[in-house]
Amino acid sequence: MSATATERPSQAKERILQTAERLFYDEGIHAVGIQRIIAEASVTRVTLYRHFASKDDLVAAYLDRKAAYDHAQVDGIIDAHPDDPRAALAEIGSALTRDDFGAVRRGCPFINASAEFVGTHPARVKAREIRQWVTGRIEGLLQRLDHRDPRGTAEQLMMVRTGAVVSGALDANDHLTEDYLRCWAMLIDGGLPQSA
Known part of the structure; x- marks a missing residue:
């Protein structure tokens, strides 16, 4: 059970990073808001901010x-x-x-x-x-x-x-x-x- 609990955040973190990488590069950092990253990475705001305290x-x-x-x-x-x-x-x-x-x-x-x-x-x-x-x-x-x-x-x-x-x-x-x-x-x- 604890292995699954630790797996989930790392998978979510990886999705956030992959999404941010694609969007920041393709569209620019200022053009991409946190809400867009949250939506496209399929994570919650709480999950994103657990891994990254700020944009x-x-x-x-x-x-x-x-x-x-x-x-x-x-x-x-x-x-x-x-x-x-x-x-x-x-x-x-x-x-x-x-x-x-x-x-x-x-x-x-x-x-x-x-x-x-x-x-x-x-x-x-x-x-x-x-x-x-x-x-x-x-x-x-x-x-x-x-x-x-x-x-x-x-x-x-x-x-x-x-x-x-x-x-x-x-x-x-x-x-x-x-x-x-x-x-x-x-x-x-x-x-x-x-x-x-």
Whole structure:
């Protein structure tokens, strides 16, 4: 009996998060009210607030799930290439073209959420945290390659990545993948030590 009691809240919480994820991404956070999430997740108001004390807490949980995916993806790529940081960097760039250009038809969820708020709102904090984390992982790979400017290049690679996601959502560039990957590689290779 106690197992069923603990199962129900976790199932309800998962439904709430899945519903919020879909609606927040497709329609925007401000556009989606708590009552809509309650109705579409088939939960009561009490159940929602038992799991999430406020809408801001739900927004933070939504972005934490997105960040967890990014953490797993980037760390998985790095772990798959333990002795080849250049291959890991190439794969991090390529992963965006396979997963995100199709999956983020409305742009990056962190950028979208961040654009709806100002200051220290959880959406902006979470966006900053994941971007800094990914940038740091890229910088670490560049350092392992003795790159001339690992910090600056990691920041530039994130700018290119961001621009590519925005372009994928807004532009009709039939060569987006090719253009993005060429730029990604040029930034990396341009600062590598010249082989003797």
